[in-house]
Amino acid sequence: MSAVDHSLDSFGDATASATRVTPGNALRPEDIAIQQEKPNDAVARYAVRLGDDALILAQRLSHWISRGPELEEDIALGNIALDQLGHARSFLSYAALAWDKTEDDLAYFREEEEFRSLHMVEQPNGDFAATIVRQLVISIYQHLLYTALLESSDETIAAISAKAVKEVDYHRDHAIMWTLRLGLGTEESARRMRDALDNLWPYVGEIFEDEALHAELGDAGVAPSTLRAAWDEEFGAVLADAELSVPTVPYAMARGRRGEHSEHLGFILAEMQVLARKHPGATW
Amino acid sequence: MTAHEGSWPLWEVFVRSSRGLSHVHAGSLHAPDAEMALRNARDLYTRRNEGISLWIVKSTDIIASDPDAKGAFFESPQGKDYRHATYYTKSEGVKHL
Numbered sequence: 219m220s221a222v223d224h225s226l227d228s229f230g231d232a233t234a235s236a237t238r239v240t241p242g243n244a245l246r247p248e249d250i251a252i253q254q255e256k257p258n259d260a261v262a263r264y265a266v267r268l269g270d271d272a273l274i275l276a277q278r279l280s281h282w283i284s285r286g287p288e289l290e291e292d293i294a295l296g297n298i299a300l301d302q303l304g305h306a307r308s309f310l311s312y313a314a315l316a317w318d319k320t321e322d323d324l325a326y327f328r329e330e331e332e333f334r335s336l337h338m339v340e341q342p343n344g345d346f347a348a349t350i351v352r353q354l355v356i357s358i359y360q361h362l363l364y365t366a367l368l369e370s371s372d373e374t375i376a377a378i379s380a381k382a383v384k385e386v387d388y389h390r391d392h393a394i395m396w397t398l399r400l401g402l403g404t405e406e407s408a409r410r411m412r413d414a415l416d417n418l419w420p421y422v423g424e425i426f427e428d429e430a431l432h433a434e435l436g437d438a439g440v441a442p443s444t445l446r447a448a449w450d451e452e453f454g455a456v457l458a459d460a461e462l463s464v465p466t467v468p469y470a471m472a473r474g475r476r477g478e479h480s481e482h483l484g485f486i487l488a489e490m491q492v493l494a495r496k497h498p499g500a501t502w
Numbered sequence: 503m504t505a506h507e508g509s510w511p512l513w514e515v516f517v518r519s520s521r522g523l524s525h526v527h528a529g530s531l532h533a534p535d536a537e538m539a540l541r542n543a544r545d546l547y548t549r550r551n552e553g554i555s556l557w558i559v560k561s562t563d564i565i566a567s568d569p570d571a572k573g574a575f576f577e578s579p580q581g582k583d584y585r586h587a588t589y590y591t592k593s594e595g596v597k598h599l
Binding site: 288294392395399 | 509510531532533534535537538541542544545546549
């Protein structure tokens with residue numbers, strides 16, 4: 219993005235700016251939705267990918283609310299779901315600007331094949347171990363990704379990432395704590411973790427696949443393959459500490475980035491979109 | 503995991519709302535261990551900017567006074583005015599007491 223000065227007047231209120239990330243006063247989706255600076259088409263498509271991952275993960279995690287193994291854990295997962303929903307709103311609000319749409323148009327009125335989310339985030343919650351393994355995979359990846367995106371040449375992408383990275387840091391900590399406790403816990407908890415790792419490992423490959431889009435983005439985005447080595451190191455170290463091992467099962471043909479999804483996404487969207495589609499424009 | 507009927511132990515949460523203030527009891531929670539208790543406390547009691555510091559204490563480590571012994575514990579100073587500094591008259595020439 220060019221060096222246009224939008225430090226004061228291009229956001230929702232006079233004191234806002236794209237880099238304003240002070241706690242409790244961070245860049246909000248509402249600010250983004252009315253900013254003048256629009257993303258170019260490549261950045262918008264990139265923001266859709268980041269937003270879709272967060273949105274589908276948020277939807278999945280929110281199913282734990284009222285079903286958590288303990289009240290406290292129920293709230294922890296609910297908080298993580300809300301953080302992800304916040305990231306999704308910011309990225310989708312920004313992407314929507316490019317096409318004169320809104321975050322709701324993108325979240326509620328796109329078809330399954332228009333979603334660009336990873337297969338990993340649409341995998342079922344399974345038992346608690348499956349949810350924790352999915353969280354470990356995604357939170358380590360998102361932490362590396364948003365850290366790298368702090369340097370994005372697109373100021374809005376960098377500002378959203380600056381807010382998100384602190385939250386994802388906590389998600390990662392939460393997943394690591396539970397991985398250690400389940401891996402080193404009972405025979406049964408370790409067995410469930412091994413099963414979850416084997417079941418989810420096929421979807422790890424897709425996360426780090428580069429697309430033509432990443433070359434188009436230049437310094438605005440991050441090619442996922444560049445995060446792989448750091449991810450392997452961190453993920454492997456956590457598993458080693460938890461006395462678990464990295465699976466050797468092969469990768470699945472996962473093409474969520476091209477809109478080819480598993481059977482799960484349709485059900486997720488049906489539930490997520492039903493109200494907005496049945497009552498377009500409904501507010502409360 | 504110390505089990506009392508299979509559930510997690512209880513922890514008391516103390517939150518300090520800002521620098522210079524003391525930690526105040528905010529409530530309690532269940533968690534399998536101290537580290538997780540700290541994280542659960544963060545989720546339960548500080549998510550809306552309530553604090554900058556958290557203390558976690560195992561409920562069983564708190565030694566509390568017996569409510570039935572209130573008389574012996576707290577009422578004995580009644581009628582002992584000399585225990586209060588205000589009982590004394592200020593000496594002449596003392597300005598800033």
